[in-house]
Amino acid sequence: MTRFRKLSEREAFRGHVISVVEATFESPDGETFARETVRHPGAVSVVPVVDDGNVVVVRQYRASVERDLLEIPAGKRDVVGEPPAATARRELVEEIGMRAGRLEQLAELFMTPGFSDEHMTIFMALDLEACDAQADGPEERHMSIERIALDDVPTLIASGDIADAKTIVGLLLARQALS
Numbered sequence: 660m661t662r663f664r665k666l667s668e669r670e671a672f673r674g675h676v677i678s679v680v681e682a683t684f685e686s687p688d689g690e691t692f693a694r695e696t697v698r699h700p701g702a703v704s705v706v707p708v709v710d711d712g713n714v715v716v717v718r719q720y721r722a723s724v725e726r727d728l729l730e731i732p733a734g735k736r737d738v739v740g741e742p743p744a745a746t747a748r749r750e751l752v753e754e755i756g757m758r759a760g761r762l763e764q765l766a767e768l769f770m771t772p773g774f775s776d777e778h779m780t781i782f783m784a785l786d787l788e789a790c791d792a793q794a795d796g797p798e799e800r801h802m803s804i805e806r807i808a809l810d811d812v813p814t815l816i817a818s819g820d821i822a823d824a825k826t827i828v829g830l831l832l833a834r835q836a837l838s
Contacts, residue, residue, distance in 0.1 A: 662687065663684055663685065663686055663687065664684065664685045665682055665683070665684050666682075666683045666684060666685055666691065667682065667683045668680050668681070668682040668683075669681055669682075671695070676699070676700070676735060676737070677697050677698060677699050678697075678698045679695055679696070679697055679698070680695070680696050680698060681693060681694075681695050682694055682695075682696060694774075695774065696774060696775065696776060697774055697775040697776070697777070698775075698776055699735075699770075699775055699776060699777035699778075700735055700736050700737050701735070701736040701743075701777060701778045701779065701780075702733060702734060702735050702736055702770070702777060702778075702779045702780075703733060703734060703736065703743050703746045703747040703750060703779065703780050703781070703782065704730075704731050704732065704733035704747075704779060704780075704781050704782070704825045704826070704829055705731060705732045705733070705747045705750060705751055705759075705762075705781075705782045705783070705784050705829075706731050706765070706781070706782070706783045706784065706829045706830060706832075706833040707731070707732065707751060707755060707757055707759070707784045707787055708783060708784065708785055708787075708809075708833060708837065709787060709806065712808060712809060712810075712837075713806040713807060713808050713809070714731070714806065714807055714809060714830065714833065715732070715755050715757065715787075715804060715805070715806055716729050716730060716731055716732075716804075716805050716806070716807055716826070717729075717730055717731075717732060717754055717755065717802045717803065717804055717805070718730075718802055718803045718805060719798050719799070719802040720798050720801065720802070721798075722798075728822060728823045728826075729805070729807075729815070729820060729821050729822075729823070729826065730823045730825070730826045731825065731826045731829045731830065732750050732751055732754040732755055733750060733779075733825060734746060734749070734750035734753070734754070743764075743780040743782075744762050744764075744782065747759075747762055747780070747782045747784070748762065751784055751787075752790055752791075752792065752793055753792065753793045753794060753795050753799065754792065754794070754799060754802070754804075755792060755804050756789060756790055756791055756792030756793075756804075757784070757787045757788065757789055757790065758787065758788050758789075758790050759784035759785065759786065759787055760785060760786025760787065760788065761784070761785040761786050762782045762783070762784055762785075763782060763783045763785065763836070764780060764781070764782055765781045765782060765783050765829060765832040765833065765836065766780075766781045766828060766829075766832055767779070767780050767781070768781070768828065770824070770825070779825060781825065781828060781829045781832065783829075783832075783833045783836060809830065809833065809834045809837065812830045812831065812834055816830075816831075
C-alpha cells in the first residue's frame with residue numbers, strides 16, 4: 660500500500676496550551692502539499708453518573724465560541740506522564756467536587772482531525788462521593804454545576820441545549836453502557 664509521507668515540519672506558533680506547525684507532505688502519487696496542524700497535549704472527559712440515574716454536567720463559558728456550553732467535565736492532559744484516568748479523576752475534583760470510586764473507559768477519539776492532533780479519552784465515573792471542588796481558572800470559578808437525566812439526553816441534543824461534541828458522544832455512550 661502506498662502511503663502519504665511527511666517531508667518537513669516547522670513550528671509557526673507556540674502558546675500556553677497549543678502550538679501550530681506548518682508541514683509539507685507527499686501524496687501517494689508524488690504530489691506535494693502543505694498543511695497547518697494544531698498540536699495539543701490531549702484531553703480527557705468524564706460522564707459522572709450519580710446514583711439516581713442522573714449525570715453531573717457543567718455550564719461553562721467557552722471563549723472560542725463566546726457562549727456558555729453545557730458539558731461533561733473535561734480537561735487537558737497537561738501534567739507530563741499523568742495517565743488519562745488520573746487526569747480524569749483530577750478534573751472531577753477540580754470541576755465538580757467529586758471523587759470517583761470507579762472509572763470505566765468509554766472511548767478514545769480524535770476531536771478535530773482535519774486540523775488538530777488532539778486525542779481525547781472519555782470515561783464514565785461511578786460510585787461518586789463529594790469532596791471540596793478545586794476550581795482552576797476563571798471559567799471554572801464561574802461555571803455552574805447541573806444534573807440532567809440520561810433519559811433527557813436525546814431531547815437536549817436535538818434542541819441544541821447540548822451542542823458540545825465530547826458531551827454528546829460521552830452521554831450517548833454512557834446511556835448505552837447503562838441500559
